[in-house]
Amino acid sequence: MIVAVLMGLAAGVLSGLLGVGGGILFVPALTLVLGLSQIRAEATSLLAIIPVALVGAWRQQRYGNVDLRDGAVLGALSAVGVGAGVALANVLPQKALRFGFAAVILVVAAQFIRRWHVTRTARLHSGE
16 A cells, blocks of 8 residues: 555656656556556556546646647547547457557657657757
Protein backbone atom coordinates (compact mmCIF):
# COMPACT_ATOMS: atom_id res chain seq x y z
CA MET A 1 0.00 0.00 0.00
CA ILE A 2 2.84 2.43 0.80
CA VAL A 3 4.36 1.76 -2.61
CA ALA A 4 1.03 2.57 -4.27
CA VAL A 5 0.80 5.82 -2.27
CA LEU A 6 4.30 6.86 -3.33
CA MET A 7 3.59 5.91 -6.95
CA GLY A 8 0.40 7.95 -6.90
CA LEU A 9 2.15 11.02 -5.53
CA ALA A 10 5.01 10.72 -8.01
CA ALA A 11 2.62 10.19 -10.92
CA GLY A 12 0.60 13.21 -9.84
CA VAL A 13 3.66 15.44 -9.78
CA LEU A 14 4.84 14.19 -13.17
CA SER A 15 1.35 14.52 -14.64
CA GLY A 16 1.07 18.13 -13.53
CA LEU A 17 4.62 18.95 -14.55
CA LEU A 18 4.78 17.23 -17.93
CA GLY A 19 1.14 16.77 -18.91
CA VAL A 20 1.45 13.00 -19.04
CA GLY A 21 -0.94 10.68 -17.35
CA GLY A 22 -2.49 7.27 -17.03
CA GLY A 23 -0.85 4.90 -19.41
CA ILE A 24 2.58 6.42 -19.64
CA LEU A 25 3.09 6.53 -15.88
CA PHE A 26 0.64 4.21 -14.20
CA VAL A 27 0.82 1.15 -16.43
CA PRO A 28 4.61 0.63 -16.22
CA ALA A 29 4.58 1.30 -12.48
CA LEU A 30 1.69 -1.05 -11.85
CA THR A 31 3.25 -3.86 -13.89
CA LEU A 32 6.89 -3.44 -12.90
CA VAL A 33 6.57 -2.32 -9.28
CA LEU A 34 3.31 -3.84 -8.08
CA GLY A 35 3.41 -6.90 -10.34
CA LEU A 36 -0.04 -6.46 -11.91
CA SER A 37 -0.73 -8.11 -15.25
CA GLN A 38 -0.75 -5.81 -18.27
CA ILE A 39 -4.56 -5.93 -18.57
CA ARG A 40 -5.11 -5.26 -14.84
CA ALA A 41 -2.61 -2.39 -14.94
CA GLU A 42 -4.36 -0.87 -17.96
CA ALA A 43 -7.78 -1.22 -16.34
CA THR A 44 -6.56 0.21 -13.02
CA SER A 45 -4.88 3.07 -14.88
CA LEU A 46 -8.18 3.99 -16.56
CA LEU A 47 -9.73 4.49 -13.14
CA ALA A 48 -6.71 6.21 -11.61
CA ILE A 49 -6.50 8.81 -14.36
CA ILE A 50 -9.93 10.28 -13.56
CA PRO A 51 -8.89 12.32 -10.50
CA VAL A 52 -5.50 13.13 -12.05
CA ALA A 53 -7.13 14.51 -15.19
CA LEU A 54 -9.84 16.42 -13.30
CA VAL A 55 -7.45 18.14 -10.88
CA GLY A 56 -4.86 18.82 -13.58
CA ALA A 57 -7.39 20.31 -15.99
CA TRP A 58 -8.99 22.38 -13.22
CA ARG A 59 -5.64 23.82 -12.17
CA GLN A 60 -4.55 24.50 -15.75
CA GLN A 61 -7.92 26.16 -16.45
CA ARG A 62 -7.15 28.60 -13.63
CA TYR A 63 -3.99 29.57 -15.56
CA GLY A 64 -5.99 29.95 -18.78
CA ASN A 65 -4.27 27.02 -20.49
CA VAL A 66 -7.24 24.79 -21.31
CA ASP A 67 -8.95 24.81 -24.70
CA LEU A 68 -12.42 23.68 -23.64
CA ARG A 69 -13.72 22.96 -27.14
CA ASP A 70 -10.76 20.82 -28.21
CA GLY A 71 -10.73 19.08 -24.82
CA ALA A 72 -14.44 18.27 -25.05
CA VAL A 73 -14.11 16.90 -28.59
CA LEU A 74 -11.06 14.83 -27.66
CA GLY A 75 -12.75 13.52 -24.53
CA ALA A 76 -16.01 12.63 -26.27
CA LEU A 77 -14.31 10.80 -29.12
CA SER A 78 -11.93 9.03 -26.74
CA ALA A 79 -14.90 7.90 -24.65
CA VAL A 80 -16.46 6.40 -27.77
CA GLY A 81 -13.25 4.59 -28.70
CA VAL A 82 -12.34 3.30 -25.25
CA GLY A 83 -15.08 0.67 -25.36
CA ALA A 84 -13.55 -0.90 -28.46
CA GLY A 85 -10.07 -0.67 -26.96
CA VAL A 86 -11.15 -2.39 -23.74
CA ALA A 87 -12.88 -5.17 -25.67
CA LEU A 88 -9.77 -5.68 -27.80
CA ALA A 89 -7.44 -5.60 -24.78
CA ASN A 90 -9.43 -8.38 -23.16
CA VAL A 91 -8.99 -10.78 -26.08
CA LEU A 92 -5.35 -10.08 -26.95
CA PRO A 93 -2.51 -11.97 -25.28
CA GLN A 94 -0.54 -10.18 -22.53
CA LYS A 95 2.61 -10.19 -24.69
CA ALA A 96 0.79 -8.40 -27.49
CA LEU A 97 -0.48 -5.74 -25.08
CA ARG A 98 2.99 -5.20 -23.63
CA PHE A 99 4.57 -5.00 -27.06
CA GLY A 100 1.90 -2.59 -28.30
CA PHE A 101 2.29 -0.42 -25.22
CA ALA A 102 6.07 -0.29 -25.61
CA ALA A 103 5.73 0.47 -29.33
CA VAL A 104 3.44 3.44 -28.64
CA ILE A 105 5.87 4.86 -26.08
CA LEU A 106 8.80 4.45 -28.50
CA VAL A 107 6.90 6.14 -31.35
CA VAL A 108 5.99 9.07 -29.10
CA ALA A 109 9.59 9.36 -27.89
CA ALA A 110 10.87 9.28 -31.48
CA GLN A 111 8.46 12.05 -32.46
CA PHE A 112 9.64 14.25 -29.57
CA ILE A 113 13.28 13.66 -30.54
CA ARG A 114 12.53 14.39 -34.21
CA ARG A 115 10.68 17.60 -33.33
CA TRP A 116 13.52 18.70 -31.04
CA HIS A 117 16.08 18.02 -33.80
CA VAL A 118 14.08 19.94 -36.44
CA THR A 119 13.65 22.92 -34.09
CA ARG A 120 17.33 22.87 -33.13
CA THR A 121 18.44 22.68 -36.76
CA ALA A 122 16.14 25.58 -37.71
CA ARG A 123 17.57 27.69 -34.88
CA LEU A 124 21.14 26.94 -35.93
CA HIS A 125 20.40 27.95 -39.52
CA SER A 126 18.62 31.14 -38.49
CA GLY A 127 21.57 32.27 -36.37
CA GLU A 128 19.89 32.17 -32.95
